[in-house]
Amino acid sequence: MRTFFKILFFILSFQMEVRVRASVPVALPKNCFGRMTPCSFKVTEEKWFYSSGSVKLHATSGSIFTEIEKNKEWKLIEGALWVENAPSLRVKSVTSEAEGSSGQYWVIAEKSRTIYRNISARLVITLKDQKKVEVPKGFEIWVGAVNSESEVEHGMIEPINLKSHLRSWGGLYSGKKEQFLSEVQDIKDQWADRVEQSGEIYKKVTERNLAAIEDKKRMALEKRSQQEQERLRIREEFRRKVFEY
Amino acid sequence: MRSSSSLFLIVCLSITVGLLWGYGEFTAYFNQGKEYQIQVRQLEKKLEREEFNYALLRNQLVDFQQSVAVILPPNSQIRNDVASYELKNFSGSLRVPASIAQLDLSGLFFEKGKKFFKEQKYEKAIKEFRKVLDEYPLSRYKIESHFFIAESYFLQKDYKNSLDLVDQMLVQYPDNDLTGFVMLRMGQISELNNRLEEASEIYKTVQSNFKSEQLRRQAQSLITDLQVE
Numbered sequence: 001m002r003t004f005f006k007i008l009f010f011i012l013s014f015q016m017e018v019r020v021r022a023s024v025p026v027a028l029p030k031n032c033f034g035r036m037t038p039c040s041f042k043v044t045e046e047k048w049f050y051s052s053g054s055v056k057l058h059a060t061s062g063s064i065f066t067e068i069e070k071n072k073e074w075k076l077i078e079g080a081l082w083v084e085n086a087p088s089l090r091v092k093s094v095t096s097e098a099e100g101s102s103g104q105y106w107v108i109a110e111k112s113r114t115i116y117r118n119i120s121a122r123l124v125i126t127l128k129d130q131k132k133v134e135v136p137k138g139f140e141i142w143v144g145a146v147n148s149e150s151e152v153e154h155g156m157i158e159p160i161n162l163k164s165h166l167r168s169w170g171g172l173y174s175g176k177k178e179q180f181l182s183e184v185q186d187i188k189d190q191w192a193d194r195v196e197q198s199g200e201i202y203k204k205v206t207e208r209n210l211a212a213i214e215d216k217k218r219m220a221l222e223k224r225s226q227q228e229q230e231r232l233r234i235r236e237e238f239r240r241k242v243f244e245y
Numbered sequence: 246m247r248s249s250s251s252l253f254l255i256v257c258l259s260i261t262v263g264l265l266w267g268y269g270e271f272t273a274y275f276n277q278g279k280e281y282q283i284q285v286r287q288l289e290k291k292l293e294r295e296e297f298n299y300a301l302l303r304n305q306l307v308d309f310q311q312s313v314a315v316i317l318p319p320n321s322q323i324r325n326d327v328a329s330y331e332l333k334n335f336s337g338s339l340r341v342p343a344s345i346a347q348l349d350l351s352g353l354f355f356e357k358g359k360k361f362f363k364e365q366k367y368e369k370a371i372k373e374f375r376k377v378l379d380e381y382p383l384s385r386y387k388i389e390s391h392f393f394i395a396e397s398y399f400l401q402k403d404y405k406n407s408l409d410l411v412d413q414m415l416v417q418y419p420d421n422d423l424t425g426f427v428m429l430r431m432g433q434i435s436e437l438n439n440r441l442e443e444a445s446e447i448y449k450t451v452q453s454n455f456k457s458e459q460l461r462r463q464a465q466s467l468i469t470d471l472q473v474e
Contacts, residue, residue: 007258028301040297042293042297042300064301095315145311148319148336149319149320149321150315
Protein backbone atom coordinates (compact mmCIF):
# COMPACT_ATOMS: atom_id res chain seq x y z
CA MET A 1 0.00 0.00 0.00
CA ARG A 2 2.82 2.34 0.92
CA THR A 3 4.55 1.62 -2.39
CA PHE A 4 1.31 2.33 -4.21
CA PHE A 5 0.99 5.73 -2.63
CA LYS A 6 4.64 6.54 -3.30
CA ILE A 7 4.22 5.76 -6.99
CA LEU A 8 0.90 7.62 -7.11
CA PHE A 9 2.41 10.83 -5.69
CA PHE A 10 5.35 10.48 -8.07
CA ILE A 11 2.98 10.37 -11.05
CA LEU A 12 0.74 13.13 -9.65
CA SER A 13 3.66 15.46 -9.25
CA PHE A 14 4.27 15.32 -13.00
CA GLN A 15 0.68 16.39 -13.64
CA MET A 16 1.01 19.60 -11.68
CA GLU A 17 1.89 22.65 -13.70
CA VAL A 18 4.41 24.68 -11.79
CA ARG A 19 5.43 28.04 -13.18
CA VAL A 20 8.03 30.25 -11.56
CA ARG A 21 7.83 33.94 -12.36
CA ALA A 22 11.39 35.18 -12.56
CA SER A 23 11.55 38.82 -11.45
CA VAL A 24 14.22 40.05 -13.76
CA PRO A 25 14.62 43.83 -13.59
CA VAL A 26 14.27 45.63 -16.90
CA ALA A 27 17.81 46.75 -17.64
CA LEU A 28 20.01 47.91 -20.49
CA PRO A 29 22.41 46.24 -21.11
CA LYS A 30 20.60 43.08 -20.02
CA ASN A 31 21.27 41.97 -16.43
CA CYS A 32 23.82 44.74 -15.98
CA PHE A 33 22.70 46.01 -12.59
CA GLY A 34 25.34 45.36 -9.99
CA ARG A 35 27.65 43.91 -12.63
CA MET A 36 28.78 46.73 -14.91
CA THR A 37 28.48 50.45 -15.48
CA PRO A 38 27.00 52.37 -17.13
CA CYS A 39 23.77 50.50 -16.55
CA SER A 40 20.19 51.74 -17.01
CA PHE A 41 17.44 49.92 -15.20
CA LYS A 42 13.84 50.25 -14.12
CA VAL A 43 12.64 49.54 -10.60
CA THR A 44 9.86 46.98 -10.63
CA GLU A 45 9.52 46.26 -6.90
CA GLU A 46 7.20 48.17 -4.62
CA LYS A 47 10.00 49.31 -2.29
CA TRP A 48 13.42 49.21 -3.85
CA PHE A 49 16.47 49.50 -1.65
CA TYR A 50 20.11 49.56 -2.66
CA SER A 51 23.06 49.46 -0.32
CA SER A 52 26.72 49.35 -1.25
CA GLY A 53 29.48 50.60 1.00
CA SER A 54 28.35 53.93 2.43
CA VAL A 55 25.67 54.40 -0.22
CA LYS A 56 22.04 53.74 0.75
CA LEU A 57 19.32 54.50 -1.77
CA HIS A 58 15.57 53.93 -2.03
CA ALA A 59 13.35 54.39 -5.04
CA THR A 60 9.67 54.22 -5.94
CA SER A 61 8.28 51.57 -8.22
CA GLY A 62 8.58 52.52 -11.89
CA SER A 63 11.64 54.72 -11.36
CA ILE A 64 14.28 54.59 -14.07
CA PHE A 65 17.97 55.26 -13.38
CA THR A 66 21.30 55.08 -15.07
CA GLU A 67 24.24 54.15 -12.89
CA ILE A 68 27.02 56.00 -14.72
CA GLU A 69 29.82 55.27 -12.27
CA LYS A 70 29.52 52.84 -9.37
CA ASN A 71 28.62 54.69 -6.16
CA LYS A 72 29.79 58.00 -7.67
CA GLU A 73 27.38 59.12 -10.36
CA TRP A 74 23.74 58.26 -10.97
CA LYS A 75 21.22 59.78 -13.33
CA LEU A 76 17.54 59.95 -12.52
CA ILE A 77 15.38 59.61 -15.61
CA GLU A 78 11.92 58.99 -14.14
CA GLY A 79 10.43 58.58 -10.68
CA ALA A 80 11.80 59.50 -7.28
CA LEU A 81 15.03 58.70 -5.46
CA TRP A 82 15.51 58.92 -1.72
CA VAL A 83 19.19 59.22 -0.89
CA GLU A 84 19.39 58.03 2.69
CA ASN A 85 23.14 58.29 2.82
CA ALA A 86 25.60 58.84 -0.03
CA PRO A 87 28.35 61.32 0.82
CA SER A 88 30.23 61.34 -2.46
CA LEU A 89 27.35 60.54 -4.80
CA ARG A 90 26.26 62.92 -7.60
CA VAL A 91 22.68 62.56 -8.77
CA LYS A 92 22.13 64.08 -12.18
CA SER A 93 19.01 65.08 -14.05
CA VAL A 94 18.62 66.66 -17.48
CA THR A 95 19.52 70.23 -16.50
CA SER A 96 21.12 69.93 -13.08
CA GLU A 97 22.98 67.73 -10.66
CA ALA A 98 22.92 67.37 -6.89
CA GLU A 99 25.76 66.62 -4.56
CA GLY A 100 25.01 66.11 -0.90
CA SER A 101 27.20 65.45 2.08
CA SER A 102 26.13 62.64 4.42
CA GLY A 103 22.50 63.12 5.19
CA GLN A 104 19.20 62.55 3.47
CA TYR A 105 17.73 64.22 0.46
CA TRP A 106 15.25 63.43 -2.27
CA VAL A 107 15.37 63.89 -6.02
CA ILE A 108 12.00 63.74 -7.78
CA ALA A 109 11.72 63.79 -11.56
CA GLU A 110 8.43 65.29 -12.73
CA LYS A 111 7.28 65.75 -16.31
CA SER A 112 9.07 69.00 -17.07
CA ARG A 113 11.12 69.66 -13.95
CA THR A 114 13.17 68.08 -11.18
CA ILE A 115 12.56 68.73 -7.49
CA TYR A 116 15.39 68.58 -4.98
CA ARG A 117 14.29 68.19 -1.38
CA ASN A 118 16.85 68.49 1.38
CA ILE A 119 16.05 66.65 4.59
CA SER A 120 19.30 66.67 6.55
CA ALA A 121 22.24 66.93 4.17
CA ARG A 122 24.41 69.79 2.95
CA LEU A 123 22.97 69.92 -0.56
CA VAL A 124 24.40 71.87 -3.47
CA ILE A 125 22.67 71.90 -6.84
CA THR A 126 24.75 72.75 -9.91
CA LEU A 127 22.67 73.90 -12.86
CA LYS A 128 23.60 73.34 -16.48
CA ASP A 129 24.40 77.05 -16.86
CA GLN A 130 27.04 76.54 -14.12
CA LYS A 131 25.06 78.41 -11.47
CA LYS A 132 25.17 76.83 -8.01
CA VAL A 133 22.32 76.83 -5.51
CA GLU A 134 22.64 75.63 -1.93
CA VAL A 135 19.42 74.20 -0.53
CA PRO A 136 19.20 74.48 3.27
CA LYS A 137 17.84 71.62 5.39
CA GLY A 138 14.06 71.48 5.38
CA PHE A 139 13.77 73.27 2.02
CA GLU A 140 13.23 72.26 -1.57
CA ILE A 141 13.68 73.77 -5.00
CA TRP A 142 12.42 72.91 -8.47
CA VAL A 143 14.66 73.10 -11.53
CA GLY A 144 13.20 73.36 -15.01
CA ALA A 145 14.61 73.62 -18.53
CA VAL A 146 16.75 76.21 -20.32
CA ASN A 147 14.91 79.47 -21.03
CA SER A 148 15.25 82.16 -23.69
CA GLU A 149 18.16 83.81 -21.86
CA SER A 150 20.21 80.57 -21.88
CA GLU A 151 19.62 80.19 -18.17
CA VAL A 152 18.17 77.18 -16.41
CA GLU A 153 14.79 78.10 -14.97
CA HIS A 154 14.37 77.34 -11.31
CA GLY A 155 11.99 78.22 -8.50
CA MET A 156 12.60 79.94 -5.20
CA ILE A 157 13.90 77.86 -2.33
CA GLU A 158 10.80 77.05 -0.31
CA PRO A 159 10.00 75.07 2.85
CA ILE A 160 9.09 71.41 2.29
CA ASN A 161 5.40 70.61 2.60
CA LEU A 162 5.77 68.01 5.33
CA LYS A 163 2.28 66.57 4.82
CA SER A 164 2.84 65.59 1.20
CA HIS A 165 6.42 64.53 1.89
CA LEU A 166 5.32 62.13 4.61
CA ARG A 167 3.20 60.24 2.10
CA SER A 168 6.18 59.62 -0.20
CA TRP A 169 8.52 58.89 2.70
CA GLY A 170 6.09 56.49 4.40
CA GLY A 171 5.72 54.61 1.13
CA LEU A 172 9.43 53.80 1.04
CA TYR A 173 10.21 53.55 4.74
CA SER A 174 11.10 49.99 5.69
CA GLY A 175 11.50 50.28 9.46
CA LYS A 176 8.93 49.96 12.24
CA LYS A 177 6.02 52.36 12.71
CA GLU A 178 7.32 53.66 16.06
CA GLN A 179 10.72 54.38 14.53
CA PHE A 180 9.08 56.25 11.65
CA LEU A 181 7.00 58.36 14.03
CA SER A 182 10.05 59.17 16.12
CA GLU A 183 12.02 60.24 13.02
CA VAL A 184 9.12 62.41 11.87
CA GLN A 185 9.02 64.10 15.27
CA ASP A 186 12.79 64.73 15.13
CA ILE A 187 12.46 66.33 11.75
CA LYS A 188 9.55 68.50 12.90
CA ASP A 189 11.71 69.76 15.78
CA GLN A 190 14.69 70.41 13.52
CA TRP A 191 12.57 72.31 11.02
CA ALA A 192 10.70 74.40 13.58
CA ASP A 193 12.41 77.65 12.56
CA ARG A 194 12.03 77.18 8.77
CA VAL A 195 9.59 80.08 8.50
CA GLU A 196 12.14 82.54 9.91
CA GLN A 197 14.86 80.99 7.78
CA SER A 198 12.77 81.34 4.64
CA GLY A 199 12.10 84.99 5.51
CA GLU A 200 15.87 85.54 5.73
CA ILE A 201 16.47 83.77 2.43
CA TYR A 202 13.86 85.81 0.58
CA LYS A 203 15.20 89.01 2.13
CA LYS A 204 18.73 88.17 0.90
CA VAL A 205 17.49 87.28 -2.58
CA THR A 206 15.48 90.51 -2.83
CA GLU A 207 18.42 92.60 -1.62
CA ARG A 208 20.67 90.87 -4.13
CA ASN A 209 18.21 91.54 -6.96
CA LEU A 210 17.82 95.17 -5.94
CA ALA A 211 21.60 95.59 -5.81
CA ALA A 212 21.90 94.02 -9.27
CA ILE A 213 19.26 96.44 -10.62
CA GLU A 214 21.07 99.39 -9.02
CA ASP A 215 24.32 98.20 -10.56
CA LYS A 216 22.75 97.97 -14.01
CA LYS A 217 21.31 101.49 -13.66
CA ARG A 218 24.65 102.87 -12.55
CA MET A 219 26.46 101.20 -15.47
CA ALA A 220 23.87 102.52 -17.92
CA LEU A 221 24.35 106.05 -16.54
CA GLU A 222 28.12 105.79 -16.77
CA LYS A 223 27.89 104.55 -20.35
CA ARG A 224 25.57 107.43 -21.26
CA SER A 225 27.86 110.03 -19.72
CA GLN A 226 30.88 108.51 -21.53
CA GLN A 227 29.00 108.65 -24.82
CA GLU A 228 28.03 112.27 -24.15
CA GLN A 229 31.65 113.21 -23.44
CA GLU A 230 32.78 111.46 -26.62
CA ARG A 231 30.14 113.38 -28.61
CA LEU A 232 31.32 116.68 -27.13
CA ARG A 233 34.94 115.85 -27.92
CA ILE A 234 34.10 115.02 -31.56
CA ARG A 235 32.06 118.23 -31.89
CA GLU A 236 34.93 120.26 -30.49
CA GLU A 237 37.38 118.54 -32.85
CA PHE A 238 35.10 119.23 -35.82
CA ARG A 239 34.67 122.89 -34.82
CA ARG A 240 38.41 123.34 -34.52
CA LYS A 241 39.05 121.74 -37.90
CA VAL A 242 36.41 123.77 -39.67
CA PHE A 243 36.84 127.22 -38.06
CA GLU A 244 40.47 127.37 -37.07
CA TYR A 245 42.13 126.05 -40.19
CA MET B 246 -1.73 -14.08 -3.57
CA ARG B 247 1.24 -11.89 -4.20
CA SER B 248 0.71 -11.90 -7.94
CA SER B 249 -2.96 -11.00 -7.56
CA SER B 250 -2.12 -8.01 -5.30
CA SER B 251 0.55 -6.86 -7.77
CA LEU B 252 -1.95 -7.14 -10.58
CA PHE B 253 -4.45 -5.15 -8.57
CA LEU B 254 -1.82 -2.50 -7.93
CA ILE B 255 -0.96 -2.26 -11.61
CA VAL B 256 -4.62 -1.93 -12.60
CA CYS B 257 -5.19 0.81 -10.00
CA LEU B 258 -2.14 2.71 -11.12
CA SER B 259 -3.13 2.44 -14.78
CA ILE B 260 -6.65 3.70 -14.03
CA THR B 261 -5.17 6.59 -12.02
CA VAL B 262 -2.75 7.53 -14.76
CA GLY B 263 -5.52 7.24 -17.33
CA LEU B 264 -7.83 9.49 -15.28
CA LEU B 265 -5.13 12.07 -14.79
CA TRP B 266 -4.23 12.11 -18.46
CA GLY B 267 -7.92 12.39 -19.41
CA TYR B 268 -8.33 15.28 -16.96
CA GLY B 269 -5.30 17.02 -18.48
CA GLU B 270 -6.69 16.62 -22.00
CA PHE B 271 -10.14 17.92 -21.03
CA THR B 272 -8.61 20.93 -19.27
CA ALA B 273 -6.44 21.76 -22.28
CA TYR B 274 -9.38 21.42 -24.68
CA PHE B 275 -11.90 23.49 -22.72
CA ASN B 276 -9.46 26.03 -21.33
CA GLN B 277 -7.83 27.36 -24.49
CA GLY B 278 -7.71 30.85 -22.91
CA LYS B 279 -4.61 29.81 -21.02
CA GLU B 280 -2.49 30.10 -24.19
CA TYR B 281 -3.77 33.60 -24.80
CA GLN B 282 -3.03 34.54 -21.22
CA ILE B 283 0.56 33.45 -21.71
CA GLN B 284 0.75 35.44 -24.94
CA VAL B 285 -0.69 38.51 -23.23
CA ARG B 286 1.88 38.25 -20.45
CA GLN B 287 4.69 38.00 -22.97
CA LEU B 288 3.40 41.02 -24.87
CA GLU B 289 3.10 42.98 -21.63
CA LYS B 290 6.73 42.21 -20.86
CA LYS B 291 7.70 43.29 -24.36
CA LEU B 292 5.74 46.52 -23.98
CA GLU B 293 7.42 47.25 -20.66
CA ARG B 294 10.81 46.84 -22.31
CA GLU B 295 9.88 49.08 -25.26
CA GLU B 296 8.58 51.80 -22.89
CA PHE B 297 11.81 51.59 -20.95
CA ASN B 298 13.92 51.94 -24.11
CA TYR B 299 11.75 54.84 -25.23
CA ALA B 300 12.19 56.61 -21.87
CA LEU B 301 15.97 56.26 -22.14
CA LEU B 302 16.09 57.57 -25.71
CA ARG B 303 13.79 60.45 -24.91
CA ASN B 304 15.95 61.40 -21.97
CA GLN B 305 19.06 61.36 -24.16
CA LEU B 306 17.36 63.60 -26.72
CA VAL B 307 16.17 66.11 -24.09
CA ASP B 308 19.63 66.10 -22.51
CA PHE B 309 21.21 66.92 -25.87
CA GLN B 310 18.59 69.63 -26.55
CA GLN B 311 19.24 71.29 -23.21
CA SER B 312 23.03 71.09 -23.65
CA VAL B 313 22.73 72.86 -27.00
CA ALA B 314 20.20 75.39 -25.64
CA VAL B 315 22.53 76.46 -22.85
CA ILE B 316 25.42 77.25 -25.20
CA LEU B 317 23.36 79.23 -27.73
CA PRO B 318 23.39 83.00 -27.25
CA PRO B 319 20.45 84.46 -25.25
CA ASN B 320 17.43 85.62 -27.29
CA SER B 321 18.05 89.23 -26.28
CA GLN B 322 21.46 89.10 -27.94
CA ILE B 323 20.31 87.58 -31.23
CA ARG B 324 19.86 90.35 -33.80
CA ASN B 325 16.54 90.70 -35.60
CA ASP B 326 17.86 90.36 -39.11
CA VAL B 327 17.76 87.88 -41.98
CA ALA B 328 21.16 86.42 -41.12
CA SER B 329 20.04 85.49 -37.60
CA TYR B 330 16.67 84.12 -38.72
CA GLU B 331 17.75 80.46 -38.72
CA LEU B 332 19.51 80.82 -35.39
CA LYS B 333 16.41 82.37 -33.83
CA ASN B 334 14.22 79.57 -35.20
CA PHE B 335 16.60 76.94 -33.89
CA SER B 336 16.86 78.46 -30.42
CA GLY B 337 13.08 78.93 -30.27
CA SER B 338 12.53 75.24 -30.90
CA LEU B 339 14.93 74.18 -28.13
CA ARG B 340 13.95 76.50 -25.32
CA VAL B 341 11.31 76.01 -22.68
CA PRO B 342 8.13 77.73 -23.98
CA ALA B 343 7.11 79.37 -20.69
CA SER B 344 10.05 81.76 -20.78
CA ILE B 345 8.55 83.78 -23.62
CA ALA B 346 5.48 85.99 -23.14
CA GLN B 347 2.38 84.58 -24.79
CA LEU B 348 0.79 86.35 -27.78
CA ASP B 349 -2.24 88.27 -26.62
CA LEU B 350 -5.19 86.91 -28.61
CA SER B 351 -7.78 88.14 -26.15
CA GLY B 352 -8.87 90.89 -28.57
CA LEU B 353 -9.68 88.30 -31.20
CA PHE B 354 -11.83 86.23 -28.84
CA PHE B 355 -13.50 89.38 -27.51
CA GLU B 356 -14.52 90.54 -31.00
CA LYS B 357 -15.79 87.07 -31.83
CA GLY B 358 -17.85 87.09 -28.65
CA LYS B 359 -19.29 90.51 -29.48
CA LYS B 360 -20.24 89.31 -32.96
CA PHE B 361 -22.11 86.33 -31.50
CA PHE B 362 -23.74 88.62 -28.93
CA LYS B 363 -25.04 90.94 -31.67
CA GLU B 364 -26.38 87.92 -33.56
CA GLN B 365 -28.12 86.86 -30.30
CA LYS B 366 -26.12 83.62 -30.18
CA TYR B 367 -25.64 84.00 -26.45
CA GLU B 368 -24.23 80.52 -25.67
CA LYS B 369 -21.45 80.95 -28.21
CA ALA B 370 -20.84 84.49 -27.02
CA ILE B 371 -20.44 83.29 -23.42
CA LYS B 372 -17.95 80.65 -24.57
CA GLU B 373 -15.77 83.25 -26.34
CA PHE B 374 -15.87 85.71 -23.44
CA ARG B 375 -14.98 82.92 -21.01
CA LYS B 376 -11.90 82.16 -23.13
CA VAL B 377 -10.79 85.74 -22.63
CA LEU B 378 -11.17 85.42 -18.86
CA ASP B 379 -9.61 81.97 -18.52
CA GLU B 380 -6.70 82.20 -20.95
CA TYR B 381 -5.83 85.91 -20.66
CA PRO B 382 -6.55 86.91 -17.07
CA LEU B 383 -4.59 90.17 -17.49
CA SER B 384 -6.34 91.23 -20.68
CA ARG B 385 -7.78 94.77 -21.03
CA TYR B 386 -11.04 93.19 -22.21
CA LYS B 387 -11.53 91.46 -18.86
CA ILE B 388 -14.14 93.83 -17.42
CA GLU B 389 -16.12 94.08 -20.63
CA SER B 390 -16.06 90.28 -20.97
CA HIS B 391 -17.54 89.97 -17.48
CA PHE B 392 -20.22 92.47 -18.45
CA PHE B 393 -21.14 90.70 -21.67
CA ILE B 394 -21.32 87.31 -19.96
CA ALA B 395 -23.70 88.75 -17.34
CA GLU B 396 -25.79 90.35 -20.11
CA SER B 397 -25.86 87.14 -22.14
CA TYR B 398 -27.10 85.13 -19.18
CA PHE B 399 -29.74 87.80 -18.46
CA LEU B 400 -30.98 87.81 -22.04
CA GLN B 401 -31.16 84.02 -21.98
CA LYS B 402 -33.26 84.40 -18.81
CA ASP B 403 -30.61 82.47 -16.82
CA TYR B 404 -30.95 84.86 -13.88
CA LYS B 405 -28.98 82.74 -11.39
CA ASN B 406 -25.80 82.75 -13.47
CA SER B 407 -26.33 86.39 -14.32
CA LEU B 408 -26.47 87.27 -10.63
CA ASP B 409 -23.27 85.28 -10.01
CA LEU B 410 -21.48 87.42 -12.57
CA VAL B 411 -22.97 90.59 -11.07
CA ASP B 412 -21.61 89.54 -7.68
CA GLN B 413 -18.15 88.98 -9.17
CA MET B 414 -18.16 92.41 -10.79
CA LEU B 415 -19.31 94.07 -7.57
CA VAL B 416 -16.38 92.51 -5.72
CA GLN B 417 -13.69 92.99 -8.38
CA TYR B 418 -14.71 96.24 -10.12
CA PRO B 419 -16.97 98.19 -7.74
CA ASP B 420 -16.20 101.57 -9.27
CA ASN B 421 -16.48 100.63 -12.95
CA ASP B 422 -19.46 101.99 -14.93
CA LEU B 423 -20.15 98.59 -16.40
CA THR B 424 -20.74 97.33 -12.86
CA GLY B 425 -23.40 100.00 -12.56
CA PHE B 426 -25.09 98.70 -15.70
CA VAL B 427 -25.11 95.10 -14.48
CA MET B 428 -26.50 96.33 -11.15
CA LEU B 429 -29.45 97.72 -13.12
CA ARG B 430 -29.94 94.22 -14.48
CA MET B 431 -29.84 92.96 -10.91
CA GLY B 432 -32.61 95.40 -10.09
CA GLN B 433 -34.64 94.18 -13.06
CA ILE B 434 -34.22 90.58 -11.88
CA SER B 435 -35.53 91.63 -8.47
CA GLU B 436 -38.51 93.27 -10.21
CA LEU B 437 -39.25 90.08 -12.10
CA ASN B 438 -39.23 88.25 -8.77
CA ASN B 439 -41.66 90.83 -7.38
CA ARG B 440 -39.11 92.24 -4.96
CA LEU B 441 -39.91 95.83 -5.89
CA GLU B 442 -38.46 97.53 -2.82
CA GLU B 443 -35.17 95.71 -3.31
CA ALA B 444 -35.15 96.76 -6.97
CA SER B 445 -35.81 100.37 -6.01
CA GLU B 446 -32.91 100.33 -3.52
CA ILE B 447 -30.58 98.96 -6.16
CA TYR B 448 -31.54 101.70 -8.66
CA LYS B 449 -31.08 104.38 -6.00
CA THR B 450 -27.65 102.95 -5.10
CA VAL B 451 -26.58 103.08 -8.73
CA GLN B 452 -27.86 106.64 -9.06
CA SER B 453 -25.98 107.84 -6.02
CA ASN B 454 -22.70 105.94 -6.45
CA PHE B 455 -21.91 106.23 -10.16
CA LYS B 456 -20.94 109.39 -12.01
CA SER B 457 -21.84 108.33 -15.58
CA GLU B 458 -24.74 110.50 -16.85
CA GLN B 459 -26.13 107.74 -19.04
CA LEU B 460 -26.14 105.32 -16.12
CA ARG B 461 -27.83 107.77 -13.78
CA ARG B 462 -30.47 108.63 -16.37
CA GLN B 463 -31.22 104.93 -16.88
CA ALA B 464 -31.44 104.33 -13.14
CA GLN B 465 -33.79 107.32 -12.78
CA SER B 466 -35.98 106.04 -15.60
CA LEU B 467 -36.23 102.63 -13.95
CA ILE B 468 -37.11 104.22 -10.61
CA THR B 469 -39.84 106.27 -12.31
CA ASP B 470 -41.26 103.17 -14.05
CA LEU B 471 -41.29 101.37 -10.72
CA GLN B 472 -43.16 104.19 -9.03
CA VAL B 473 -45.71 104.29 -11.86
CA GLU B 474 -46.37 100.60 -11.34
